[in-house]
Amino acid sequence: MDYDKLAELLFPDTTDDPDRYETIYPPRQLPEGACVTRLGPSPTGFIHLGNLFSAFADERLAHQTGGTFFLRIEDTDDKRYVEGAVETVIRSLDYFGIQFDEGASAEGDRGDYGPYHQSERAEIYHAYVKRMVRRGQAYPCFMSSEEIEAIRQEQEKNQENPGIYGKWAKSRDLSFEEIEQKIQAGEPYVIRLKSDGAVDTEPSEMRQIHVQDAIRGEITMPENNMDVVVLKATGIPTYHFAHVVDDHLMRTTHVIRGEEWLSSLPIHVELFEKMGWELPVYCHTAHLMKIDENGTKRKLSKRKDPELSLDYYRSDGYHPAAVREYLLMLLNSNFEEWRIANPDAGEEEFAFQIEKMSNSGALFDMTKLNDVCKDVLVKIPAAELVEFVKNWAREFRPEILPLFEGHEDYVAKILDLGRSGNKPRKDLISAPQIFEFIRYFFDDYFEIEDEMPERVTAEDGAAILAAYLETYEHSDGQDVWFEKIRVIADQFGYARKPKDFKKHPEDYKGHVGDVSTVIRMAVTGRSQSPDIWEIQQILGEERTKNRIREFEASLQRA
């Protein structure tokens, strides 16, 4: 077989000098140790937590080392294309603070290593495939999908490994004339790798390949022996081939991808060997898992698990900084302890290590996320939180937007309730929860929600409120204010201090806490809340007094 002739037949218009791309895309001029990473989503536009998870690792690794992080759209499967997907991907990631230095963007490609859409790189792939053909490393295959299906069935019947290899790779033996004739007849074909892997050998007897995975350590697998497709009938490469060519030419140093790729590693190794290129550092991450209804751990799935979608966190009003913080905890096991030691440091100060990534799948724990949210939100200035909640409301709860819009200062004061000092309150978790938490500050959403304390009758309650109103001075300081409540407690037979009541419960109806709960009920409609005095200061004198009068009246009616 004259491979040069075959290559010319297959790729008449393609360059014979793929090495020219080596000069078009020279090694990057980067500082020693800089990592080049990439995210390669398919253009469905659906970007999920797993993508964010690995994008985060990519981003940290690149930016921490002074390297480059780029976006490459892996649109080799035309069936998957969704309009506007690139914008969606970029926007989703940007919301969580992930930005690319290079690659596909809303305004088109940026950077010297493009094009960054695989669909636009056909001539590059073809140049390398042509060279493989010339070297006898690849060949056209004319088998129809029916033929391949029949082969698979026979292999299954004989308990053989499915796939095109060895004797099944019938098109390997086609003569030039046969090929030429089929092509002239317009028969569709793909280009397959002519694998050097041993066939008819037990896997354990096969040559083993050894790859150092940055997360998992040394990986040992039998070499590839499949004649995998490198170029589809459409002339577009498969993932395997595109990965090898692109990551070489784009000078990717670290390939971070999900563990589902582990099994195709031998294919990639053979391809890299055939091309004569150095392997990138592979980092195969574990999948995010969840516990499903029957209590078993399983991979988060697109279809079943709404929490996999990034939009889930956005629409549920989780602050991106909190999601980042939590993800970083899952990403690097030592982050949490570092955070405890450095509560105020920026995330970028944390030394992310790829080796510290877990190699078993982590369960995504919403309870923990909520806890992380509290710690993260407590550090965000109130004004910023107001903007955050406002933007969330605008998109997801427009009916409550008027509460925030134009009242930013009022809301900011509410959010700052008890947040100062060295033991700040940590009440705030997510946008909807924040609204729920502060709702009673707005008359439209104020209502009596809880029950009166057991130790206070309606009659006593009304009397307490009357006495409270009598002595109420809006300008009183907190201490003076509370002293007055103690006096009222005393008047009505409630202990001035809870401890007194605990010691001699028979002497009292209750204690000062019961009295203040009545007031709290009147002012907030709830039996639990932050400091009443501060709440009253924010509500203002008029609104406070009105609420007390109203509750007093309702108790009298009862």
Place this chain on the structure above:
RNA sequence: GUCCCGUUGGUCAAGUGGCCUAAGACUCCACCCUCUCACGGUGGCAACGGGGGUUCGACUCCCCCACGGGAUACCA
């Protein structure tokens, strides 16, 4: 079927042959602080999947099994 990866409390996890009577965080419980709640503090419950080896000694190394996950496409 074959191949690969994984398995430490309910969850995230530290652990690289003796420092393990197995760290820390979340959850839960108790107590303290306290006008309620939250915060904070103190304490508590709770784990090396099973079986064989190797070794003076194994969570750590090897083998088998079980379980979970993945691959086995002209999807990525």
